[in-house]
Amino acid sequence: MKISMMSYTMYRGKWKDAFNVEKLCQFTKNLGLDGIDWVTTYGNKPQEIKKIMDDYCLKTVCYTFFVDINFKERSLRQKGIEEIKRGLEIASILGTDKIMLPIG
Helix, strand or coil: CCCEEEHHHHHCCHHHHCCCHHHHHHHHHHCCCCEEEEECCCCCCHHHHHHHHHHCCCEEEEEECCCCCCCCCHHHHHHHHHHHHHHHHHHHHHCCCCEECCCC
């Protein structure tokens, strides 16, 4: 079994004030975990995250982001659909073929 870190878990609490992609990757590697589920990019460029992940020989197991598409009218869902497309691009850059969409 392979086990991964969820970035959101580490972003909460004390980590929130000093969130740092490299420190999270180092911590993940020190725990002997194989990868990270990135819950957004926390304002970092996905290319930068991918490079740091590669430096630590870690894999992005999933890219999680939040989108609102819970509307009856298609026109109101369109903004969310565009955000999903962008999220798929980010997931690809991060090196994963999996996304999770927590939809309200």
